[in-house]
Amino acid sequence: MPTEDAIVIVGAGLAGAKAAETLRDEGFDGPVVLVGAEHERPYERPPLSKQYLLGAAPRDGAYVHDAGWYAAHDVDLRTGVRATRLDPEGHRLALDTGEELGFTRLLLATGSVARRLPVPGADLEGVRYLRTLADADRLRADLGDGGRQVVVVGGGWIGLEVAAAARTLGNAVTVVEPQPAPLLGVVGRELGGIFARLHRDHGVDVFTSTTVREVRGEGRVAAVVTDGLTLPADLVVVGVGAQPETRLAAEAGLEVADGVVTDARLQTSAPDVWAAGDVAASFSPRYGRQLRVEHWANALHAGPAAARAMLGRDVVHDRLPYFFTDQYDLGMEFSGLPAAGATVVCRGAPEDGAFVAFWLAGDQVTAAMNVNVWDVTEALQALIRSGRPVSPEQLTDPAVPLEELAA
Structure with missing residues (x-):
């Protein structure tokens, strides 16, 4: 263990950035290192599928802090850097730069990654996912000023928000959802039907109980083949959920089960390692079981809760899940x-x-x-x-x- 009291945060998203902010607000004056794989300073994800995708919100509005905040608060922000190995017992974190960081406490805020579409042709040019700011920039350019044929695979929140943005920009949009209604697992069939009707009323074709079998094209996407349809496509946007980024934790021997398992204080099975945000499956006293919540509000509040817990404060992270959407x-x-x-x-x-x-x-x-x-x-x-x-x-x-x- 390093002799200096140092805290390392792996994951420079909302949870990680708010944890760093809280450490300083709570008076911690030791080294704080914030490591992020993306080449961006921390930003919030909700605008990416909403106003930013429409071109109605500035890029700077997505960032958690302005560019000078990290240096001003003595937070060592490392962007474009991946953590490759965690040694909880030795209190060491290896980076893909070849550097190795020592820590007394570490927070895993590695988030989640978009699930890939497991069908032939899913690697063709023109098949897009929306998870990062770079993804949003690329997709916004693809959608342009309209006139394209866009197929959205998945009728969850991200898929429906992208469909709304694409249609608002003047594109022909089709949503393909394998369940009998969009959002079936969240709101049920009847209320999911409300969202299907909303999109149909705005000119979107919504096909439910329909499964994508193949994406076709010569080098670039040209069509999406389902179990009964061939849909022309200039662009395919896949929104079939996300999975927690647990590789680092699992390889380090931490308990992992649909996320990094933590107690209500967000502490993992390793005594000096905590987890927060999308990656954490934290114990909820309210519900009496582990919960992994992927929404913005959880990252916003879990990062600060983990920071306070790392400083020895009396913390129980047990907020109600909350999320929001805007469509048309x-x-x-x-x-x-x-x-x-x-x-x-x-x-x-x-x-x-x-x-x-x-x-x-x-x-x-x-x-x-x-x-x-x-x-x-x-x-x-x-x-x-x-x-x-x-x-x-x-x-x-x-x-x-x-x-x-x-x-």
Whole structure:
């Protein structure tokens, strides 16, 4: 172990950057090294599939800190550098530059990587993924001013946001989703159908229960072949999920199970190593099990929580999952985690485009989604956290203030 009290953060995304910021805010004055594989300083990912992709938001707006912040706060930011080997017992981290860093504590914030499309032709030019700022720059150039035939593979959040951006820019867009509805695993078939109708209403072809079998082209993509269709394509965007970047942790002997396993303090199976953000499968006292949450809000809060835990503060990271999306004129926020077999009830009519959906397990709300209804997230999250028994009649009645349900 190095004699100097040094903290190394592997992963220069939102979680890593906010951890570095919190270390300084909490008074830690030892060396802080922030190592990132990308050639960019830390940035936030939500704009990449939303306003930035549309060309409606500046590049600088995506960055977590301005360019001078790291030097001003004595954070040694290493971009374009990969960690190749972690030795938790020896407290050493090897880099692909040949350098080896010593540390007293280390945070893994390596994030996740886009799942690849496992079909013939998926390596053709014109098949794109959206995970990084460089990906967004490339895709924005591809979409141009419209007139292209774009096939989006996957009807999850990223796929639907890309479809909305591509269509808004004037492209012909087709979404191919293997499940019976977009977002089936998150919101269920009925509410997933709302998103399918939204896109169809904006001129997008949405094919559900349809599986991609092959991407065809001579050097460059020309068509996508499904189990019943051949779809012309100038551009294919794949959004079939992400997987945690656990290689470094697994090779170091840390416990890994759909992410790097941590306790509620975000500490891993190695005593001086923590994990936060997309890569961490942290124990949730609220849900009584390991949870891996890939959304922006988790990275925003888990990075600081891990930093405080590394400094010996009393920390329990157990926030409600939260995420949001913007597609055309629809804005949505989702809080909580739907319980298996939950009943869904709505305040307002989904077909009218403005409503709140509640997931009820017995008489307790475990998750809620507000669509084009604003300034209710705080009340919805308070209701979920309270565990207070409520009836479907109370939830669906607009005359009952949401704030009173959690009181």
